Amino acid sequence: MDVPTLVEQAREGRPRAVARLISLVEGASPHLREVMAALAPLAGNAYVVGLTGSPGVGKSTSTSALVSAYRRAGKRVGVLAVDPSSPFSGGALLGDRIRMSEHVCDPGVYIRSMATRGHLGGLAWSAPQAIRVLDAAGCEVILVETVGVGQSEVEIASQADTSVVLLAPGMGDGIQAAKAGILEIGDVYVVNKADRDGADATVRELNHMLGLGESRGPGAWRPPIVKTVAARGEGVDEVVEALEKHRAWMAENGVLTARRTARAAHEVETIAVTALRERIADLHGDRRLDALAERIVAGRLDPYAAADELVAGITGSG
Known part of the structure; x- marks a missing residue:
């Protein structure tokens, strides 16, 4: 898919290009990141x-x-x-x-x-x-x-x-x-x-x-x-x-910039939380999350320590 061409056509006000771009971002297309990167300066x-x-x-x-x-x-x-x-x-x-x-x-x-x-x-x-x-x-x-x-x-x-x-x-x-x-x-x-x-x-x-x-x-x-x-x-x-x-x-009064900055921060947080949830869901497949849960049930680990271990495993910080 030629994302740069779609973006240029959208800038020209072509409805079909606008519709296609919105469909791409709404449907979590594999091209989502490319689309958002192209839109950022505009x-x-x-x-x-x-x-x-x-x-x-x-x-x-x-x-x-x-x-x-x-x-x-x-x-x-x-x-x-x-x-x-x-x-x-x-x-x-x-x-x-x-x-x-x-x-x-x-x-x-x-x-x-x-x-x-x-x-x-x-x-x-x-x-x-x-x-x-x-x-x-x-x-x-x-x-x-x-x-x-x-x-x-x-x-x-x-x-x-x-x-x-x-x-x-x-x-x-x-x-x-x-x-x-x-x-x-x-x-x-x-x-x-x-x-x-x-x-x-x-x-x-x-x-x-x-x-x-x-x-x-x-x-x-x-x-x-x-x-x-x-x-x-x-x-x-x-x-x-x-x-x-x-x-x-x-x-x-500087409120417009402040609101837009807060909006961007909220969006970044939402995207990050979604990505982390997806990573956690993936852990079910390789039993890592279940193994942590079993250690909690057995009394060998508390939930907070388990969560720290989980986050460290996802972020590579542990």
Whole structure:
């Protein structure tokens, strides 16, 4: 496979090349390392926005409305819509074009559904790599919409520059959000379906909860709350304005670089832990792990010493 050619075609904005690269990183292809090495010098330019919230708050509609707003501003937009995996195929249950059909023919928009593949969080494990592909392909804004899965929605905070938490009136979202810890990760809050009864009450409740958790010093970012009716495009420009204000604030205060550095560190840690787990799994085949376990059962070794011996055997440090 000619990875350099694929990467060059992706840089030119060719959808088929972008799709092929994402498939390679999503499927843990033997070419994964070559792809990531080729993308490394090209990434780091896109603004990554994560959208999360409980099912029924209108995440997909809001994402589509944000795509339209950014396209009106002349921005190239990438969308990663993370869906539950099919229990049979492992593929995303919702197709790319079912969600945002109005943008399918726009060459300035790339939409991709990704399967969680049983991952505990709302994000597919390969989402960081897919973000790099879209970044290298020239997407100036990347919207990552996660599946609503309760507490694990907070995972978006580790992958996005700015995290948007969506809520809707009449769904008990405010209290549920506090329980789920979502209020701890939101940079911008959006109360969608604001034409419904209870929208103002939801805003008041959010303001109250944000105030309870407030321990910000001078110049700190205070998350705004924006009311929208995404299905009609109402309030969406105000959301974009809030996002751009947060982006500017992060750049001015060194937060953007700090978040991206933390994101990279988290990714390295995840890759390293995965590699170690694979090495440990391999030990079952040659009985080394079983031999350690037998010594523990026989009282000749404690679990911590066994773990030290195991790690030393894997890393060659013993």
